Amino acid sequence: MSxxxxxxxxxxxxxLFRMDEKTAMILKCLDMLTEDELWVRPNEASNSAGNLILHLCGNITQYAISALGRKEDIRERDLEFSTRGGYSKQQLTNKFSKVLKEAREVILSRTREEWLSEYKVQGFVLSGIGIAVHVVEHYAYHTGQLAFWTKQLKEVDLGFYSGTNLNTKNDE
Structure with a gap:
């Protein structure tokens, strides 16, 4: 290997480590929410947990699977936000897991040249690495929204880092 x-x-x-970390956080949030809470919106300018999962599926599909994987772009972005139900928690979790699995396969199968090549996606021109960075930062952004909304609905600490001393200094 060069x-x-x-x-x-x-x-x-x-x-991929960060995606796996955020996936565990998202699944924990989904597990805590009831079927009804999945589609509750804080207000009309915000999205439900269900909408955020659909949006993540759409974004990851468009960027990682379609652009980087050189497959047809079939995303219908507006539906990710306008949907008000119609998916159970299990259906959303299955859809989400399928998209993540396919994206991981694409990410792990790219060549050096593909990572350094440019791709046009959603009107932007990005390198393969740029696409991967976008997917992860976008994923983390919406993970935070899901965590915040779950905390609001459930009034609990989600304990994402339970058992980890986050006060450890860098030189320890």
């Missing part, structure tokens, strides 16, 4: 390939592998390992 130095460039090693560098890309390190980047991808870090990005």
């Amino acid at each position: 130095k460039d390939q090693d560098s890309i592998a390190v980047i991808l390992e870090s990005l």
Whole structure:
């Protein structure tokens, strides 16, 4: 493996670690919500947990699976936000898991050249690495929204880092 390939592998390992971390957080939130709470919106300018899952599925599909994986772009973005139900928690979880699995397969199968190539996605031109960074930062952003909304609905600490001393100093 060349130095460039090693560098890309390190980047991808870090990005996939963060996706896995956020996936666990999202699944914990979904597990805590009832079927009815899944589609509750804080207000009309905000999205329900169900909408956020549909939106993440759409975004990951468009960026990672379609653009990076060079498949047809079938995303219907407006539906991700206008949907007011129609999916059970299990159906949403299954859809979400399927999208994540397919995206992971695409990410793990790209070549060095594909990571450095440019892709047009959602009107932007990004490198393969740029797409992966976008997917992870977008994923983390909406994970925070899901966590905040779950805390609001349930009035509990989600305990994402239970058992980890987050006060440990860097040199310890």
